[in-house]
Amino acid sequence: MLLVMKQNATQDQIDDVIERIEAAGFTARPIPGGHRTAIGILHNQGAVDPARFQGLPGVKELIPVTRPYKLVSRETKPENTVVRMGDVAIGEGKPVLMAGPCAVESLEQCMAIGKSVKESGAEMFRGGAFKPRTSPYSFQGLGEEGLKILAAVREETGLKIVTEVMDNETFDLVEEYSDMVQIGTRNMQNFALLRRAGLAKKPVMLKRGMSATIDEWLMAAEYIMERGNDQIVLCERGIRTFAMHSRNTLDLSAITVVRKESHLPIITDPSHAGGHRCQVGPLARASAAMGVDGMMIEVHNDPAAALSDGGQSLYPHQFSKLAQQIFDIHDLVRTQGEI
Amino acid sequence: MLLVMKQNATQDQIDDVIERIEAAGFTARPIPGGHRTAIGILHNQGAVDPARFQGLPGVKELIPVTRPYKLVSRETKPENTVVRMGDVAIGEGKPVLMAGPCAVESLEQCMAIGKSVKESGAEMFRGGAFKPRTSPYSFQGLGEEGLKILAAVREETGLKIVTEVMDNETFDLVEEYSDMVQIGTRNMQNFALLRRAGLAKKPVMLKRGMSATIDEWLMAAEYIMERGNDQIVLCERGIRTFAMHSRNTLDLSAITVVRKESHLPIITDPSHAGGHRCQVGPLARASAAMGVDGMMIEVHNDPAAALSDGGQSLYPHQFSKLAQQIFDIHDLVRTQGEI
Amino acid sequence: MLLVMKQNATQDQIDDVIERIEAAGFTARPIPGGHRTAIGILHNQGAVDPARFQGLPGVKELIPVTRPYKLVSRETKPENTVVRMGDVAIGEGKPVLMAGPCAVESLEQCMAIGKSVKESGAEMFRGGAFKPRTSPYSFQGLGEEGLKILAAVREETGLKIVTEVMDNETFDLVEEYSDMVQIGTRNMQNFALLRRAGLAKKPVMLKRGMSATIDEWLMAAEYIMERGNDQIVLCERGIRTFAMHSRNTLDLSAITVVRKESHLPIITDPSHAGGHRCQVGPLARASAAMGVDGMMIEVHNDPAAALSDGGQSLYPHQFSKLAQQIFDIHDLVRTQGEI
């Protein structure tokens, strides 16, 4: 933290601020400047909130300097984390494709889609059994029945299962049936859910909140890691901006920053970001060119009859073509290396 | 829903779309225009998602027309809802002030602040026992001990208690001790929590999500109401924008829209929106001039020692002066009437 | 500027950065911390851009500390600036109301509106002769003929005239006919226009850019002041956010910050922020409660026939009532004082 004093702050005000900083257990380091004094606050990552110093007489503003996260930080652990589920490894090079319908609708539907995406190169099957819907009148998912269908798809195809968990009541159930539990964008700061995920025996995919900064996102991952689960995959799925031509704005620059700041693998969800079928291919190829560790893509065998998100689901033949494109771009970019 | 066809859509494409709309149980109403055809989709508020029609051949875009909410809509219930807790009534004219510290820290602290804000005209006491904190290393609240302190403040001062509930595990506890349970901005679309709140015997204060549209906010309230609890107070607490000089941007225009669209009472939280002590007074006075039904304001007896949000907490003497200003502005604006 | 080094930056890297800072004519002040070193860059307000240090080896990030503006800063000039046009004074206490149609349409229209708003307490008449329109096919304003109409309204009513100038080609003309020239939101960083405004003999109203930070806004004012014109009125007119229920989101917290940072008077434009007639009254009353120095409000004698922005224009009888409300709220708030 850097505390900037007003130009006309008196020495008494400066001394008082320093005294309060030290009384709170921090170290104060005054930095006299040309026009004003700034005061560094060191060792401020504990339970006490330095925001308290903000309104003191003579104080102009408070500027955070160090990042608040520890366990997820690359400064703590320089090498990449690889998240493993059997023979599937996220963060080891090849992008892991997770494909399937928005919502699990029936065994037939899932089996058909599952076989198709498996053949196209997907390693994981996605599909919601519990669905977060804006409206209480929208289809809310099949629940446990949906989880059983997912398990059947795994049984038949060998695809690993990733599916969303929405609350602690159903966490055990979701954890049992899935290979990776997904925490959705609306729950990124559902701290009870994060804490439970920290005790899970399965990897966790943590989607970025629609309006979360990278700091907030990594701090949400820190909640999980702090409880003991270090198998976390971050998923950039678009942020909310004024631009309404796509459902959300895919923030690809976040990938570069997350990789600098953290050792955790990161994937994208071009389907939810784009929100329109025609957006998915281009955003997926762009993600591949960023070298992401994987992608979630919605695929439906009959999008025009889908119970949710039909407009953004790919047809199986589209996914098949796209998967190959993604692998080819990824291979190319990998051989290219950094500039 | 209005489905707009491309200029060059063929009659076959138009017919196909109409057929699919009707096959899904909706009514299709084609509207030939000067340059293109649009098709109205009627009776589309059921469980089926019309987004599925979006990617069909010849379709340019899908435009929502009717609002998705029902129970919270003023078209359903034209008269204002008043939320009552004993002799406290939110939505009946006088703005209800809810004041207190960000976090419950100790009995002494709360009792001192409670007595002071009561004397200044507050009718409710606010204070977090369970705190949603960005960092797992920040003070997380006193938990049940905090709730007991709140109950003691009620006992002593007669102030009603509003406090945040963060998860279903602690819902019974929070419901038992409080007079109104608060759902925070990060949990606005925590649907498990909303459903539980719908069964609560206490009123619910629903804060707007940091990046929620008004439709999403009202739909979150619809989740609560649909389960049977119609005692809901909406709270505008600032949205996330590019403007970083305040913690969030208080969206006062939301108040006018919510009042047109819904019968539920609406209050503001100038403390969290402003994020700096110097912002709280002006934003509170502006809220009063908008004629809000109440306000949540953070007050701390020693802000520079607060365990959280010290920089935005008012001193008790400031709150005392501000409360009177709020009442005076409100009285004036009420006599002025609409233009 | 504060330059934060990486945790693992070597002493050589630190030394190299310091050397480069000093070679560029700045003063470097290293601040060793618990985990990493930060380096203060002093005297950095000249023509050289310290961003250049950003990519150097070992550098983690660059954090601006001091504000970049000088002349507009309250630290440079502590007392409020009052902008005077004859007997009209903006910044002296009473809010100055500027009312009139979005666009000047005819002499009859303007004269009728002008007389009406004058009677209601407006001191200035607003109306566009040159209109910035998103579409080249929309009504672009009457040009010089419009200016002459404005002058006739002044002649008849005594109202001062504020009207938008869109380019340097027509600046002389607009300057000649008006009492205050307005620079619109789309031109806030039209630097040629700002420089010309700096040479104007008339006061300038500078609207905030739709996505401008307060720093950028004040720097735009600095461009004007640096050329010699210190008669500047800032106008908050709403920012662009994800919230689409109002045309823009009126950022009232900007008023508090601008007043702390600058000595220039500040007004709001509730008409353009709200974008709907029903929003104007509430936002105007909220602005009054913030104690603004004035307001621009669109009034039209026949909104349903207006050539632009009809939906947000007040009827004259509405403005009459609103003006009195604004004065009453302002009087009340002024007697209340700060908390």
Place this chain on the structure above:
Amino acid sequence: MLLVMKQNATQDQIDDVIERIEAAGFTARPIPGGHRTAIGILHNQGAVDPARFQGLPGVKELIPVTRPYKLVSRETKPENTVVRMGDVAIGEGKPVLMAGPCAVESLEQCMAIGKSVKESGAEMFRGGAFKPRTSPYSFQGLGEEGLKILAAVREETGLKIVTEVMDNETFDLVEEYSDMVQIGTRNMQNFALLRRAGLAKKPVMLKRGMSATIDEWLMAAEYIMERGNDQIVLCERGIRTFAMHSRNTLDLSAITVVRKESHLPIITDPSHAGGHRCQVGPLARASAAMGVDGMMIEVHNDPAAALSDGGQSLYPHQFSKLAQQIFDIHDLVRTQGEI
């Protein structure tokens, strides 16, 4: 336009609205629905603003349906526009790289960078002679001297020149020396400049405004085209969002939408979007994977001594490597085709 009536609108109100629509020269087409009536407004692309109907009794809201642009629309001209400058063609397949320093600093600098980027595959040289700077105290560019340097680089290397024009006063000059004139993000709605650009004999690169919707952007292009200049290149350069980890958020989904809506070529500026050197490569590769028609990239021979934007400029050897990567990705994506 679709005008949605309130549920309880009376037949008289509906009739009155229809009458007013037709009196204004439009066609009104009522669409009775299940709950309410909507009214289509046809032939509304003239000079009259239908927003005027918004506040009429019984009217709930106004929803735009057709796009406002004509000449730039792909519905008007289905085939792609190719912008040609001698043997350089933008929009014909191969991405055109425009590289060079942020600001022209000296002949030596530009010549060195020019030769280098030419060798790396750039076809155009970029460099600002007139610089839009937030601060009046920052380096404002060399002006005409800078233009002469650019011309010398063209002479020596054969690279075409693109440089920013900031105002009409210097337009002739910039037009004379450059091969393509650039209109910057802050001037996207500087309508005087757009009109002048519409008369230019040189192609125009129109950068997207920092908070412009795609409609506003295309309408700005419409201003240029309406005056006769159809040689326009659109440039996505990042939008302003709450996410501050990059200078702006590159909105790649805009590319897909622009290509559907318009026939104009589109490029990106990963340097200004990213704002940090480490962001440029990844965002450039992502842009290549989107199949853009070109890219603007900042290259500096000594970034740490650059007079502006040093922190986001690539070293020449980095650009050399990146250019090859861009071409390789583009070639791959082109052979892949759509899905």
